[in-house]
Amino acid sequence: MKSITINGSKRESVGKKATKALRNAGQVPCVLYGVEGNPLHFAAEEIAFQNLVYTPDVHTVKIKLGSGESFDAILQDIQFHPVSDAILHIDFYQIFEDRPITMEIPIHTEGVARGVKNGGVLRYNLRRLKVRGLPGDLPDYITANVSKLKIGQKLYVTAVESEDYKIQHPDNTVICQVRTSRNIVEDLEDDDEDEVAADEVPATETDDVAAVKEGEDTKE
Missing domain, CATH: 2.170.120.20 (Ribosomal protein L25, C-terminal domain)
Structure with a gap:
């Protein structure tokens, strides 16, 4: 299965104010589940998700963070704005080559x-x-x-x-x-x-x- 790379950065704050500021800056707040049992909060440019979301095909995702960390994942859930259809939030789930999904x-x-x-x-x-x-x-x-x-x-x-x-x-x-x-x-x-x-x-x-x-x- 083909993979898409998403370059993002860890989120230092996950409050409503910080989330709104991210969206105003064209960023999408995301959560990666399955990382040693603790959710990983990060954000990436909205344009980075075009080939993942707006396509009938499915892909795995390689999430690369500015800290040098890299994770393989699949899209689990996505939320859109009810009027503009802009991406509001995305949940990912970490995957491993030796574990079925x-x-x-x-x-x-x-x-x-x-x-x-x-x-x-x-x-x-x-x-x-x-x-x-x-x-x-x-x-x-x-x-x-x-x-x-x-x-x-x-x-x-x-x-x-x-x-x-x-x-x-x-x-x-x-x-x-x-x-x-x-x-x-x-x-x-x-x-x-x-x-x-x-x-x-x-x-x-x-x-x-x-x-x-x-x-x-x-x-x-």
């Missing part, structure tokens, strides 16, 4: 679903998966291949299992599914290599397409 990793779909080619619509139930593993084993994103999905079929989290991480969702959690639409066309059965038997797609559920009426959702 839990993170939400983005899902990237691959391929075009067979059901979409026949007029169906691909609906997403999840955009991120909560997984647990060692920091060095967690990917930048999780790839989910949807090319074999027919109308009425679903892709479950079991389809993206990996030895590198453990998925923190029940096995019956749906990532996405192909729903019927007004533009549905007949899915012609043939003997070419693209034909996949239902039992060869363990992460999908086959519905009776013939029972679908125009304008109604596919029965599950």
Whole structure:
């Protein structure tokens, strides 16, 4: 997983007055938890968080302080101003290479679903998966291949299992599914290599397409 470096400085005072002064100076007050059990208060320029906060990707963070100290961490919580959306406060959690962590990793779909080619619509139930593993084993994103999905079929989290991480969702959690639409066309059965038997797609559920009426959702 990619890492972003944040250069900051320790905060000598954590009162409301000092915090307000930091924000007025374009700094974001932060707290790093997990440092020998004691929270570490620091601050950094707001612009330093642009590539960490305003992106759909996830990263680990290397926090470098002016004192020469350096910590590996992940973003735990963030607060925004209700009107301006400016960053008000960020919490980080220290990580270690030999200790597993839990993170939400983005899902990237691959391929075009067979059901979409026949007029169906691909609906997403999840955009991120909560997984647990060692920091060095967690990917930048999780790839989910949807090319074999027919109308009425679903892709479950079991389809993206990996030895590198453990998925923190029940096995019956749906990532996405192909729903019927007004533009549905007949899915012609043939003997070419693209034909996949239902039992060869363990992460999908086959519905009776013939029972679908125009304008109604596919029965599950």
